[in-house]
Amino acid sequence: MSTVEVISLGGVGEIGKNCTVVRQGDDIVVLDCGLSFPNEEMPGVDIVIPDFTYLIENAAHVRGVFLTHAHEDHVGALPYLLQHIDVPIHASEFTLALMKPKLDEQLPKRKLDLRPFQFGDILEAGALSVEPIRVTHSIPENASFAVRTVHGIVLLTGDFKFDFTPVDGKLSNVTRFGELAKEGVVLLLSDSTNVDRKGWGPSEKIVADGLRKVFLESPGRVLLTTFASTIHRMQQVYEVAAQTNRKVAVVGRRMEQNVETCSRLGYMKIPPGTRISLEETKNYPPEQLAILTTGSQGEPLSALVQMSKGTYGRLQIQQGDTVIYSARPIPGNEAAIWRTINRLFRQGARVVYGDDPPVHVSGHAYEEELKLMLNLTRPYYFAPVHGERRHQYELARLAFQMDYPEHRVFLLDIGERLVVEETDARIEDRVPCGRVLVDNSGTPGVTDDVLRDRSNLSREGVIAVTVAIDVEMGEVVGDPYVQVRGVHSSEDVGKMVAKALDDLLDSLNVDDLRDSDKVRHLLAEAARRVVQRSIQMRPLVLPTVVEV
Structure with missing residues (x-):
């Protein structure tokens, strides 16, 4: 009987760069293809992507890339992989819609094989098959993947939380996770990012209460910065703005594209008369304006960072402005974020960040939700992923407390092959792996x-x-x-x-x-x-x- 190999080319021992490979014989599926952001020891580097050498060397065996959702740490490196191999891309209609402008921009002459899926579809990939299962996160149409192998199901949770009052009303398919357990989950690869947070994570819906409080208290304009792909958060901004008699404009090319795409496809329902262009803001007094902007991670060329320096030609910070940071810092970005916040204060803005009022909640499972996923799926083997080593370690410790024996719990490192056989699983030698640095030339391989x-x-x-x-x-x-x-x-x-x-x-x-x-x-x-x-x-x- 064939062995099954699971290899993380990124996303273990680190936040970001998520890319998991499942191989059985001559068939390979790739689950996610993300990027991460540089730290301060990488001057001039824009993004960090996985080393794709293993996939390039085995291109003839790759049956497809399957994407859990549209966040950059899960899809951002895809254009760089597609420069080397030609494979089908499977994702939800929403994820493909958000990705397509970027793919067209970076691969203008390529005819790509983009295949939208529905949750519950069985996607054949050689001798393997992949089933997407709906699970809640901070973005619509988020999936976990059940990969069927000869030894049972390899289940990748992707980014998840169990939000029982999601903004779009689409619940995690808890029943399906239980059904997969009966079928037999041989290995669970679980998100570990928030293992150090006790209890249950708050629902995305409570953000509306925090936003409403800030909108009502603010005497002037309200600017809110978040990730351009945090669609549920932006939906709530439009709803709260309508309730508080404010108009909403968007600043930042990618965010503008996403709002346009999501409103066109029905994933955002903008209250009539709320949306205006940035140029139209001059027709309204400050207390009737809200502005969505990029720059939540202190990116040097983002709109908010340029505003904080007074160098953004389209919009300037004014005395009386309120700026809401509605995002959690990615590790490594903290210093740039604090510098931006300090500059905003110097320009006379009030800056709101943190949990009081609740202007941000995490899209990742807290400790009790991680326990629930383990109990629902009852895997034979378990490997924490999507986290730094400390997160992996703590989630492994949680599994031990739930009576999982040590020989069935694995702490993976980048490139290691977790080999699953009929009666055994073990870690074997690494495949070629590492990080590839990309600067503003767009050419990977900064040495x-x-x-x-x-x-x-x-x-x-x-x-x-x-x-x-x-x-x-x-x-x-x-x-x-x-x-x-x-x-x-x-x-x-x-x-x-x-x-x-x-x-x-x-x-x-x-x-x-x-x-x-x-x-x-x-x-x-x-x-x-x-x-x-x-x-x-x-x-x-x-x-x-x-x-x-």
């Missing part, structure tokens, strides 16, 4: 050497030295030219380096000066040595030899 150079540039600065040499005569032509950028010192670093280079060049003979590579190396060494000795800094030195 550690590039990061190191960028980091050094930001800390130590750069010195460029240029020397002209007549290689035929073996003579220096003119004086060395030294440019210094980003190097701070009470001494004149440029003059110091120029003198060291003059001394070096005077010491070289004709044969030395005819060897441009040798001269270039000696110039760099001399400049580095004098700067390090004099001011204890290690700037990047760029030597150039011009042959005349």
